[in-house]
Amino acid sequence: MEGAVEFDLTINGQCxxxxxxxxVVEAAWRNGVPRVRGVGCLEGVCGSCRILLRHDGEVTVxxxxxxxxxxxxxxxxxxxxxxxxxxxxxxxxxxxxxxxSRFHEIFPEAARCRHCHGCVVSCPKGIKVEEAIMLAxxxxxxxxxxxxxxxxxxxxxxxxxxxxxxxxHVGLFCRRITAHFHLRPxxxxxxxxxxxxxxxxxxxxD
Amino acid sequence: xxxxxxxxxxxEARARYQPxxxxxxxxxxxxxxxxxxxxxxxxxxxxxxxxxxxxNAGDSCQHELADLLQAEAVIDEADLAGTPVTDCDVLVIGxxxxxCAAALAAAERGASxxxxxxxxxxxxxxxxxxxxxxxxxxxxxxxxRHVQDTLRGGHHAGDPALVAAMVEDGPDVIRWLIRQGMxxxxxxxxxxxxxxxxxxxxxxxxxxxxYTGLEMMRVLREAVIQxxxxxxxEQSPAIELLSNERGQKCVGAVLSSLADGRLRIVRxxSxxxxxxxxxxxxxxxxxxxxxxxxxxxxxxxxxxIGAKLRDLDSFQYHPTxxxxxxxxxxxxxxEGVRAAGALLLNADGQRFVDELAPRDVVSAAILRExxxxxxxxxxxLDKERYGVWLDxxxxxxxxxxxxxxxxxxxxxxxxxxxxxxxxDPLLVHPTLHYQNGGAVIDVDGATTVPGLYAVGEVSxxxxxxxxxMGNALLEIIGFGRRAGVAAISDRDRGPKxxxxxxxxxxxxxxxLAGMPMMRKAPQVLPPYAGGVWGR
Ligand SMILES: Cc1cc2nc3c(=O)[nH]c(=O)nc-3n(C[C@H](O)[C@H](O)[C@H](O)COP(=O)(O)OP(=O)(O)OC[C@H]3O[C@@H](n4cnc5c(N)ncnc54)[C@H](O)[C@@H]3O)c2cc1C
Ligand code: SF4
Ligand code: SF4
Numbered sequence: 183m184e185g186a187v188e189f190d191l192t193i194n195g196q197c198x199x200x201x202x203x204x205x206v207v208e209a210a211w212r213n214g215v216p217r218v219r220g221v222g223c224l225e226g227v228c229g230s231c232r233i234l235l236r237h238d239g240e241v242t243v244x245x246x247x248x249x250x251x252x253x254x255x256x257x258x259x260x261x262x263x264x265x266x267x268x269x270x271x272x273x274x275x276x277x278x279x280x281x282x283s284r285f286h287e288i289f290p291e292a293a294r295c296r297h298c299h300g301c302v303v304s305c306p307k308g309i310k311v312e313e314a315i316m317l318a319x320x321x322x323x324x325x326x327x328x329x330x331x332x333x334x335x336x337x338x339x340x341x342x343x344x345x346x347x348x349x350x351h352v353g354l355f356c357r358r359i360t361a362h363f364h365l366r367p368x369x370x371x372x373x374x375x376x377x378x379x380x381x382x383x384x385x386x387x388d
Numbered sequence: 389x390x391x392x393x394x395x396x397x398x399x400e401a402r403a404r405y406q407p408x409x410x411x412x413x414x415x416x417x418x419x420x421x422x423x424x425x426x427x428x429x430x431x432x433x434x435x436x437x438x439x440x441x442x443x444n445a446g447d448s449c450q451h452e453l454a455d456l457l458q459a460e461a462v463i464d465e466a467d468l469a470g471t472p473v474t475d476c477d478v479l480v481i482g483x484x485x486x487x488c489a490a491a492l493a494a495a496e497r498g499a500s501x502x503x504x505x506x507x508x509x510x511x512x513x514x515x516x517x518x519x520x521x522x523x524x525x526x527x528x529x530x531x532x533r534h535v536q537d538t539l540r541g542g543h544h545a546g547d548p549a550l551v552a553a554m555v556e557d558g559p560d561v562i563r564w565l566i567r568q569g570m571x572x573x574x575x576x577x578x579x580x581x582x583x584x585x586x587x588x589x590x591x592x593x594x595x596x597x598x599y600t601g602l603e604m605m606r607v608l609r610e611a612v613i614q615x616x617x618x619x620x621x622e623q624s625p626a627i628e629l630l631s632n633e634r635g636q637k638c639v640g641a642v643l644s645s646l647a648d649g650r651l652r653i654v655r656x657x658s659x660x661x662x663x664x665x666x667x668x669x670x671x672x673x674x675x676x677x678x679x680x681x682x683x684x685x686x687x688x689x690x691x692x693i694g695a696k697l698r699d700l701d702s703f704q705y706h707p708t709x710x711x712x713x714x715x716x717x718x719x720x721x722x723e724g725v726r727a728a729g730a731l732l733l734n735a736d737g738q739r740f741v742d743e744l745a746p747r748d749v750v751s752a753a754i755l756r757e758x759x760x761x762x763x764x765x766x767x768x769l770d771k772e773r774y775g776v777w778l779d780x781x782x783x784x785x786x787x788x789x790x791x792x793x794x795x796x797x798x799x800x801x802x803x804x805x806x807x808x809x810x811x812d813p814l815l816v817h818p819t820l821h822y823q824n825g826g827a828v829i830d831v832d833g834a835t836t837v838p839g840l841y842a843v844g845e846v847s848x849x850x851x852x853x854x855x856x857m858g859n860a861l862l863e864i865i866g867f868g869r870r871a872g873v874a875a876i877s878d879r880d881r882g883p884k885x886x887x888x889x890x891x892x893x894x895x896x897x898x899x900l901a902g903m904p905m906m907r908k909a910p911q912v913l914p915p916y917a918g919g920v921w922g923r
Contacts, residue, residue: 360569362566369526
């Protein structure tokens, strides 16, 4: 690292100098690049610092805090994703038998995946998004949700999807439904019951 | 910050390191209080000053924070002319876990809520939490034990009423989170899996592998976005609160925009501050585990409107912040790794502290090793950093597969830099992690200023002078929900007039005290990212 050589790249259209080992965020700060607003956790979990990269004739998307600079790279920070178009209230689900039909009402596009791999190629976490969407569409919510375990909700897959399936939100739906209906841990339930009987707890917050 | 002339280099230490080397027994511990007094950053000479003006005049405070608490506002009355006004029942400032829980609680009860947050919703310290959340649910555990551990861990400086409130919420908080759709690790029998950590008398930490905060945050973020009664304003930092004509009640806030700098006024019955911590103030020159928005804005706003704060001289330095790779400097390796059995070794390859002693003690011990020349020097372009080993390869040998199963985040993060904790020990050093104190609150999260609530890391009193793992995530949800409920029960019809009277009051106090008025606060973003905010 010591004495590393400097090279040029462009960030948001501005020429910037950096050296190997720096991330795109570090380079943007060092060069005072304007309009860099999506930076947050700096460890790849908040999913905010979405960038478009042009390098060696290839165009890709990534998270800036996890991307190391390379000579000649062109970086553009992407604006935040617009608000989701799919709406549901998890408390409105009566019971778990109807989830599959409700799922298709809420996410009608999910059954229309055209297997273009756009989502998979975009995902900075290497999630098999396309496969997971298939599982969700056939009602395998637990398995689908598990595949999204490392999803940081950057919504780059939503950005890429030509069918507007909103894969990131499908993934989260699958995970939430699984916990909401199926996570019933005996040790927790037992303690809640003890507290209810002894009125020690403040009672429920719902 | 730390001097270590004889320290060996990372390359040399790595060459010497062997995961199966014989370890000498742990040397006898010196008295923890002596260790803390000599090495803990809170006790560094010159790091603490007395506040001169405001509700805490005369109290000790870290000097970097004192500079901000005793600073000028960034706006004055002239800036408010023509600023658009929006009315709502409750304004929540801050989109981390505490803010989302508060917004949901208020909205569920029919209130109209605006949630304004500095960065993206969920871009917070919450999303980075790894280890887990405490709740006394195991048969051998009890609420009493949880209370005792918390008070003891906080060196008996915590407020017992607040601690009791947090603890009794515990099991119901977990149930509420599950209901929102949060998953937790289970045992084969379906119980919630619990782990032990430093300062806990029994296993009490439930978790979602080492992604507890991510799982919590993405679920709460989605719940907030989906809720019809909550309007979310992103990239909208609060830069000042608003008070009534006498400057004595909080009746709203002024929000800026990171996109175009334009101001907006929100007028409301109650304001809930949920702005999180101060890591990005880099107290005493330390790196931090915190997200970019952790610049202590909430403390500044609360103090200026007259709220009493507490324990402003007590901060938590987490023992295991990464030193290498450099782009992850200060980033956390969860205590869960030590709880699972990983040891700390100095440059001589020897243990020097009980790894599960309270965090402040472990941090002080690491700083002692480094200062005594038993640290390891990491190459950096800007300045040299030192650390000790967190011996993850030995843990992997003892429990093959454990790191991959339970700590996928750790493995994933270092992978990009070509480091594998299963083979490579990790170079770690204490990192500024948590604000132990904050705004004084009651069991509803109400501050000493009417109309103003504070929840989560911005509040104080629960963790005393040292927080034990897993209580922050519990507190943010429990108190977030308490404040959300309390904020709407205050049924007065809302403000007629919104003013900056409290700003004028503070300015007069600054003048009287002959203090410089050049500095302005809140900071909103750290200076090194200021290229962004500055233009
Ligand atoms: C790396 C890491 C690991 C951790 N691990 C654990 C753990 O395992 N267990 C545990 O219990 N605790 C853990 N903690 C502590 C815990 O995560 C935090 O204390 C807690 O999440 C704080 O929640 P909060 O909602 O109060 O603040 P945050 O989650 O930080 O949210 C604050 C929000 O307010 C916003 N904000 C700030 N200023 C302004 C402003 N002026 N205007 C508008 N919005 C503003 C921020 O952008 C942010 O969105 C960890 C912390 C870190 C950093
Ligand atoms: S699944 Fe989609 S939202 Fe999740 S990390 Fe991958 S690209 Fe981002
Ligand atoms: S981007 Fe959309 S359409 Fe294409 S594979 Fe993914 S989910 Fe299917």
